[in-house]
Amino acid sequence: MAVREIRLRFLLLIVLRWLPVGLTVPLITLLPLDRGLTIAQAGVTAAVQGITVLLLELPTGGLADALGRRPVLLIAGVVNLVSLTVMTVADTVTLFAVAWFLQGIFRALDSGPLDSWFVDESLAADEKADIETGLSHGSVALSLAIAAGALLSGGLIWLGPIGSLSALTVPLVVALGLSMLSTLAVATLMREERPARGLTAWVASVRGVPVAIGSALRLARRSRVVLALISVELLWSFGMVTFEKLMPVRLSEVVGSDAAAAALMGPVSSAGWAASAAGAALIPLLVRRAGPAWTGFALRILQGLTIVAMGLLAGPAGVITGFLLTYAVHGAANPVHAGLLHRQAEGEYRTSLLSLNSMVGQPGFAIGAIVLTSFAQSVSVSAAIVAGAVVLALAAPLYLVKPKFAEPIDTGTTPASALTPGGT
Numbered sequence: 001m002a003v004r005e006i007r008l009r010f011l012l013l014i015v016l017r018w019l020p021v022g023l024t025v026p027l028i029t030l031l032p033l034d035r036g037l038t039i040a041q042a043g044v045t046a047a048v049q050g051i052t053v054l055l056l057e058l059p060t061g062g063l064a065d066a067l068g069r070r071p072v073l074l075i076a077g078v079v080n081l082v083s084l085t086v087m088t089v090a091d092t093v094t095l096f097a098v099a100w101f102l103q104g105i106f107r108a109l110d111s112g113p114l115d116s117w118f119v120d121e122s123l124a125a126d127e128k129a130d131i132e133t134g135l136s137h138g139s140v141a142l143s144l145a146i147a148a149g150a151l152l153s154g155g156l157i158w159l160g161p162i163g164s165l166s167a168l169t170v171p172l173v174v175a176l177g178l179s180m181l182s183t184l185a186v187a188t189l190m191r192e193e194r195p196a197r198g199l200t201a202w203v204a205s206v207r208g209v210p211v212a213i214g215s216a217l218r219l220a221r222r223s224r225v226v227l228a229l230i231s232v233e234l235l236w237s238f239g240m241v242t243f244e245k246l247m248p249v250r251l252s253e254v255v256g257s258d259a260a261a262a263a264l265m266g267p268v269s270s271a272g273w274a275a276s277a278a279g280a281a282l283i284p285l286l287v288r289r290a291g292p293a294w295t296g297f298a299l300r301i302l303q304g305l306t307i308v309a310m311g312l313l314a315g316p317a318g319v320i321t322g323f324l325l326t327y328a329v330h331g332a333a334n335p336v337h338a339g340l341l342h343r344q345a346e347g348e349y350r351t352s353l354l355s356l357n358s359m360v361g362q363p364g365f366a367i368g369a370i371v372l373t374s375f376a377q378s379v380s381v382s383a384a385i386v387a388g389a390v391v392l393a394l395a396a397p398l399y400l401v402k403p404k405f406a407e408p409i410d411t412g413t414t415p416a417s418a419l420t421p422g423g424t
Helices: 003-024 030-034 039-067 069-089 093-110 113-125 131-159 170-189 198-207 209-222 224-255 258-290 292-312 315-342 347-378 381-393 396-400
Strands: none
Touching: 003 113, 003 131, 003 170, 030 039, 030 224, 030 258, 039 093, 039 224, 039 347, 069 093, 069 113, 069 170, 093 113, 113 131, 131 170, 131 258, 209 224, 224 258, 224 292, 224 315, 224 347, 224 381, 224 396, 258 292, 258 315, 292 315, 292 381, 292 396, 347 381
C-alpha cells in the first residue's frame, strides 16, 4: 500500500474506534445511578478498569509484539463488544464490575497497536514517510470523533426512550453497533505482513515485565525530579475523577434529573474537547514567557480553582462554565507535563519514564474513584469535588523541584524496549 492509503485507513480506523467512546461519555457515570447503584458503588466498579489496565498494560504489549497488531486489535474488539453488551443489561454492582473489568482488558489490548501499525507500515512503504503528520492528524481525528459521538449521544438521550430501551440505554446500544463496525473495519482494512513469533515470544516478554518495572522504578529512586513528576501524575489522576466522574452527578443535582443531565453532557463534552484543544494551542506562548516548570505550577493551581468553581457555582450555567474552564486548563497542562518528562530522559530510557508515568496514573484514578465517590455519598458531591481539587492542586510545587546534583538517568542494563515490548 502507498503511504497515503495507509494514512487514510489509519484515520478511518481511529474515527470508528473513538466514535463509540463519545457516545458513552455523557452517560457512563449516570447510567449506574439510573439503575439503582449508589455514587460510591459506581465509583468502586469504575475503579476496576484502572486496576485492570495497570496489571495488563505491559503483558498485552508483549502479546502485540508476539502475535501482531491486527490480531491483538481483533481480540480487543471482541472483548469490547462483550463489555458493552454486559453494560447494556447491567443492573447490579457485580455486573457493572464485570463490564468495567472487561473494558480494562480492552483498553490494555487496544493501547498502542494501531499507532504502531501505522508507523511500521508507513516506514515499510517509504522509509522517509512523514509519520509525525499522520500521528498528529490521528489526534485530531480522535478528538473530533469523541466530540461527534458526544453530540449524537446527547441528541439520542433528548429524544427519550425507544421501545423497551431507556433514554440512557439507547446511546449505549448504538455504541455497541458502531463498535462492531469498528472491529469489522480492523479485520478488512488492516494489512500486516510480519513473521508470527508465537506464544513463546509472548511468554518471554511477560517474564521480563518484573525486571522492566524495576528498571522504571530505579528512575524515580535515582532522580528527585523524576519522582516529583510522577507524583504530579498520581495526584493529578486522583483529581481527574472530579471532572470525569463527579461532574455529571453534580450536573444531575442542579438540573434535577439524570436523563436531563446526560442529554446536556453530550454538547458539553464536545465543547470540553474544543476547550482542551484551545488550551493546548495557547501553551507555547506561556511556556516561552514563564518557562515550563513555572507554567506547570501555575496551571495546576489554576485547574484546582476551576474544579472548585465547578463544584460550588450555582445552577447548570455555573457548573458547565467551571467544567469548560477545567478542560481548557487540562488541555494546556498535558503538553507541559509531557515536555518536562521528556527532558528527564534520553535515548533508550525515554520510553521507560513515559511508561512509568502512565502506570502511576492508573492507580491514582482508581483510588480517586473509590475515595471521592464515597465522600460524595457520605458528605456531598460538591464537597468531594472540592476535596479532589485540593489534592490536584497540591501537586503544583512538585514542578519546581530541583535536582541536588547532576542526575543521569541510569536504570542499569535493562533497555526501555523491555518495558514496552509491543510499543504500547
